[in-house]
Amino acid sequence: MMLTLTGIDCFYGNVQVLRGVSLQVAAGEVLCLLGRNGAGKTTTLRAIMGLVRPRAGRILLDDIELTALPPHEIPRHGVAYVPQGRRLFSELTVEENLTIGLMARERGRATLDRVIGLFPALMERRRQIAGTLSGGEQEMLSIARALCLEPRVLLLDEPTEGLMPSMIATILATVKALKSEGVATILVEQRVESALHVADRVTFLENGATRETATPTELHADPSLLHRYVGVGLRGP
Amino acid sequence: MSLGPNLLLALLEGTLAAFVLAVTALGLSLVFGVMRVVNVAHGEFFMLGAVLAWAFSQVIPGMPAAGFLLALIGSPIVVGAVAVAVDRAVLRRLGYEPEATIIATIGLLYVVQQLVLTFYGPTARPVVAPISFRVLFPWFGYSGYKLIVMAASAALLIATWFTLMRTRIGLVMRATQFDRETAQAFGIPVDRVYSMIFALGAMLACVAGVLVVPIQQAHYLMGLDPLLLSFIVVILGGLGSLRGTVVAAFVIGLSDGIISVFFSPTLAKILATLLVALVLVFKPTGLFGARGR
Ligand SMILES: Nc1ncnc2c1ncn2[C@@H]1O[C@H](COP(=O)(O)OP(=O)(O)OP(=O)(O)O)[C@@H](O)[C@H]1O
Ligand SMILES: [Mg+2]
Numbered sequence: 001m002m003l004t005l006t007g008i009d010c011f012y013g014n015v016q017v018l019r020g021v022s023l024q025v026a027a028g029e030v031l032c033l034l035g036r037n038g039a040g041k042t043t044t045l046r047a048i049m050g051l052v053r054p055r056a057g058r059i060l061l062d063d064i065e066l067t068a069l070p071p072h073e074i075p076r077h078g079v080a081y082v083p084q085g086r087r088l089f090s091e092l093t094v095e096e097n098l099t100i101g102l103m104a105r106e107r108g109r110a111t112l113d114r115v116i117g118l119f120p121a122l123m124e125r126r127r128q129i130a131g132t133l134s135g136g137e138q139e140m141l142s143i144a145r146a147l148c149l150e151p152r153v154l155l156l157d158e159p160t161e162g163l164m165p166s167m168i169a170t171i172l173a174t175v176k177a178l179k180s181e182g183v184a185t186i187l188v189e190q191r192v193e194s195a196l197h198v199a200d201r202v203t204f205l206e207n208g209a210t211r212e213t214a215t216p217t218e219l220h221a222d223p224s225l226l227h228r229y230v231g232v233g234l235r236g237p
Numbered sequence: 238m239s240l241g242p243n244l245l246l247a248l249l250e251g252t253l254a255a256f257v258l259a260v261t262a263l264g265l266s267l268v269f270g271v272m273r274v275v276n277v278a279h280g281e282f283f284m285l286g287a288v289l290a291w292a293f294s295q296v297i298p299g300m301p302a303a304g305f306l307l308a309l310i311g312s313p314i315v316v317g318a319v320a321v322a323v324d325r326a327v328l329r330r331l332g333y334e335p336e337a338t339i340i341a342t343i344g345l346l347y348v349v350q351q352l353v354l355t356f357y358g359p360t361a362r363p364v365v366a367p368i369s370f371r372v373l374f375p376w377f378g379y380s381g382y383k384l385i386v387m388a389a390s391a392a393l394l395i396a397t398w399f400t401l402m403r404t405r406i407g408l409v410m411r412a413t414q415f416d417r418e419t420a421q422a423f424g425i426p427v428d429r430v431y432s433m434i435f436a437l438g439a440m441l442a443c444v445a446g447v448l449v450v451p452i453q454q455a456h457y458l459m460g461l462d463p464l465l466l467s468f469i470v471v472i473l474g475g476l477g478s479l480r481g482t483v484v485a486a487f488v489i490g491l492s493d494g495i496i497s498v499f500f501s502p503t504l505a506k507i508l509a510t511l512l513v514a515l516v517l518v519f520k521p522t523g524l525f526g527a528r529g530r
């Protein structure tokens with residue numbers, strides 16, 4: 001199984017934000033997208049979800065052309081999204097948020113139990129209004145909601161933003177666990193260390209265009225790409 | 238009659254007005270809450286309900302109860318279909334832009350009014366109530382039909398609440414309301430949800446129109462009052478709060494009924510408007526208004 005983007009151009013109004021974005025991610029692989037603020041990382045994920053319509057290029061999930069589908073049919077093919085800033089249904093309960101996730105691909109009790117097993121803290125809070133959860137709990141819920149789709153492709157947009165180290169470790173461990181189950185993951189991440197820790201490959205994005213792709217081993221050996229595209233060395237900023 | 242019986246009568250009339258207003262305004266509130274569309278033509282769906290009720294009652298002459306039952310089922314179906322057509326042909330094309338949809342629904346208001354004027358005419362026509370028993374109080378008799386309208390309205394309010402809060406489709410509607418884009422990312426066809434919400438809102442107004450027509454007569458301009466009162470109620474209750482809408486409908490409906498009986502309907506409207514102005518001065522989000530979104 002393979003998700004392939006080729007030559008994606010996206011616009012907000014008349015402003016071009018993506019210029020020929022091309023990338024690939026296979027089953028059981030974690031692809032990390034790195035780039036400065038405003039480089040177009042979020043827009044790339046939104047394009048995959050059909051939430052912005054590319055004016056050029058194709059997005060294929062195996063032989064299904066996602067660019068030809070209405071946005072609400074894309075998750076039904078097993079593409080799940082953890083948006084930047086979590087975007088929970090903040091006035092609904094934890095349980096209702098998860099139900100929406102389950103409904104997307106008509107999953108039931110068994111899926112829910114598995115997801116709750118990954119994040120047991122959510123169980124105790126299932127009647128709580130999502131907007132009143134702590135930041136870490138909200139991130140867990142956002143990921144749990146996406147996992148309720150039993151995704152084949154998981155898109156994570158800065159899931160560790162603003163979280164404490166132990167919570168970050170939990171989330172990265174989850175990403176690794178999903179990888180071993182054969183999920184294809186695209187991870188957008190500001191923390192270079194975290195990114196290199198879980199990624200199989202890193203693709204750099206600059207001004208809305210995909211540049212080099214490298215493996216963590218290559219980047220450890222030669223961090224100059226990191227300097228060029230995110231402006232940091234390997235030991236943090 | 239002395240004060241006590243007068244007050245009872247005023248309370249009954251006020252409760253009746255409140256229930257009908259609550260059903261009508263709930264439709265407006267729902268459409269605004271989920272779609273952010275201010276439907277200026279909402280009162281026309283109320284009027285269509287009344288006019289269609291008259292039309293359906295003509296289909297089965299001499300059997301008022303059967304004709305009315307037909308109207309109660311048929312009118313919302315027709316109005317729901319009209320609403321879906323309007324949503325697809327107009328609102329969706331405008332991308333649900335707030336300003337554009339206000340202008341569009343003003344246009345819709347006139348189109349519906351003129352069509353009804355053309356095909357139905359300018360006369361007010363009565364519809365016979367499906368039942369004619371009167372409840373006899375020691376001081377006066379009260380229309381049993383009005384009590385049934387109250388009960389039916391209460392049932393509608395509860396059914397709407399139940400649908401929104403306790404069913405899957407209601408959950409889908411609420412998710413769409415809170416975050417349209419994320420709803421799409423979870424497989425919710427928001428276009429279809431919007432059509433459904435617009436139809437549901439229109440059908441609530443329509444049923445209210447059907448229910449009042451044996452009390453009020455059907456006339457092509459009768460949509461204006463419910464529209465204005467619904468706006469007052471939705472703003473007073475707090476934009477987007479369904480509970481606030483229902484509570485405010487009772488505040489306005491009851492005070493309107495009581496002041497109208499003891500003083501004059503004009504004074505009632507003046508005071509209602511003043512109340513809204515005061516509430517908005519001291520609590521701009523309305524009685525139950527949540528944080529601005
Ligand atoms: N809804 C929008 N309307 C107009 N412009 C937008 C919109 N969303 C994003 N942009 C612009 O598109 C460009 C890319 O934005 P995007 O959110 O994809 O960047 P990003 O790489 O995710 O940045 P960050 O690291 O800050 O999250 C930015 O210049 C941004 O200002
Ligand atoms: Mg971003």
